[in-house]
Amino acid sequence: MTATWSVNTDIFQQNAVKVKNNQPIMAVVKNNAYHYGLAFAVDQFLQAGITTFSTTSLREAIQIRQLAPDATIFLMNAVYDFDAIRDNDIQMTLPSLSYYYENKHHLAGIRVHLEFENLLHRSGFKTLAEIKEVLTDHSKNSEPKMIISGIWTHFGYADEFDVPDYDIERKQWLNVLNTLLDEGHHFDMIHAQNSASFYREGQVVLPYHTHARVGIALYGSRPYSSLNEDDIIQSLKVKANVIQVREVQQGDYCGYSFAFEATRNHTKLAVVDIGYGDGILRSRAQHEAIINNKRYPIRALMMSHMFVEVDDSVQAQDEVILYNNYMRIDEFTFKGVGANSEQLSAMNHDSLQKEYC
Numbered sequence: 131m132t133a134t135w136s137v138n139t140d141i142f143q144q145n146a147v148k149v150k151n152n153q154p155i156m157a158v159v160k161n162n163a164y165h166y167g168l169a170f171a172v173d174q175f176l177q178a179g180i181t182t183f184s185t186t187s188l189r190e191a192i193q194i195r196q197l198a199p200d201a202t203i204f205l206m207n208a209v210y211d212f213d214a215i216r217d218n219d220i221q222m223t224l225p226s227l228s229y230y231y232e233n234k235h236h237l238a239g240i241r242v243h244l245e246f247e248n249l250l251h252r253s254g255f256k257t258l259a260e261i262k263e264v265l266t267d268h269s270k271n272s273e274p275k276m277i278i279s280g281i282w283t284h285f286g287y288a289d290e291f292d293v294p295d296y297d298i299e300r301k302q303w304l305n306v307l308n309t310l311l312d313e314g315h316h317f318d319m320i321h322a323q324n325s326a327s328f329y330r331e332g333q334v335v336l337p338y339h340t341h342a343r344v345g346i347a348l349y350g351s352r353p354y355s356s357l358n359e360d361d362i363i364q365s366l367k368v369k370a371n372v373i374q375v376r377e378v379q380q381g382d383y384c385g386y387s388f389a390f391e392a393t394r395n396h397t398k399l400a401v402v403d404i405g406y407g408d409g410i411l412r413s414r415a416q417h418e419a420i421i422n423n424k425r426y427p428i429r430a431l432m433m434s435h436m437f438v439e440v441d442d443s444v445q446a447q448d449e450v451i452l453y454n455n456y457m458r459i460d461e462f463t464f465k466g467v468g469a470n471s472e473q474l475s476a477m478n479h480d481s482l483q484k485e486y487c
């Protein structure tokens with residue numbers, strides 16, 4: 131009996147096709163494809179007709195090139211290993227004026243995408259004027275030089291509904307983009323939308339955009355709660371096992387540091403073989419687990435175990451579900467446990483048994 135992290139490959143594939151919606155998608159596969167496995171995800175997305183990938187790490191970008199020789203690969207972080215970028219035909223962000231002026235000679239032959247900073251303030255040109263400055267300097271440069279193949283931004287507020295920030299960042303971006311297009315500039319690749327923005331726009335790519343840059347929806351989690359559960363399907367299941375069922379009495383403290391105090395006699399606690407050492411977040415353990423199709427409250431979380439308060443129907447060796455399509459990662463996101471990607475990233479793939487089935 132070992133706690134298991136497993137992905138149903140057919141469901142993963144069906145979801146990728148459903149999310150893609152016949153639109154041009156750039157699959158975000160950073161952080162080991164949101165911890166689903168880079169090689170697995172790239173293979174699945176290729177089968178779903180997605181041939182453009184993006185990540186933040188050069189190491190992963192090179193891995194993608196090995197996995198998908200014909201793919202278009204976009205690196206969202208600027209790096210300084212220019213030979214590796216060129217050798218692996220990786221397109222890269224152009225993140226600031228200073229980076230451009232300091233590195234324009236090194237960038238010769240490299241395809242770059244001009245990045246607009248917008249409201250996130252993580253990276254990118256601050257204004258339309260800065261972008262135009264680069265375009266002008268670049269057009270006058272007669273030495274071997276970079277190729278401006280794209281332009282992009284990231285919407286940091288697309289999953290926020292009670293504030294005007296998505297509308298603001300969207301408007302600012304469209305203003306920059308449309309001005310440049312009206313002035314006759316051409317970009318082979320134009321991309322801005324993450325999952326939330328893609329769905330907010332009706333699961334379509336914004337006008338003039340060549341791609342939506344989608345991550346979490348492709349991995350089966352909803353970016354915001356008003357989406358229907360059937361729209362995005364979770365292929366991941368995390369399950370553990372009841373090792374034994376123990377009885378405790380009113381006033382007994384159970385778990386480390388008085389974690390749970392039994393409030394009545396004959397309280398039944400299932401001891402389950404999964405804990406924070408396997409990647410179950412403490413905030414997740416404030417909620418329930420499913421045993422024999424019924425939800426039971428988790429009472430205490432330890433490194434390799436948890437206590438679940440159960441009834442007489444639960445027995446040793448019963449399966450305990452922490453995540454599946456009926457107890458989804460996104461359910462707990464919306465309950466405040468942590469971002470979808472935070473829960474996914476926490477899983478310990480060295481201690482959990484990992485299966486693709």
Ligand SMILES: Cc1ncc(COP(=O)(O)O)c(C=O)c1O
Nearest residue numbers: 158284324325343344345346347
């Ligand atoms: C720059 C960028 N684009 C796209 C994405 C994909 O976002 P999501 O997973 O919400 O679709 C991310 C994710 O963090 C990102 O940082």
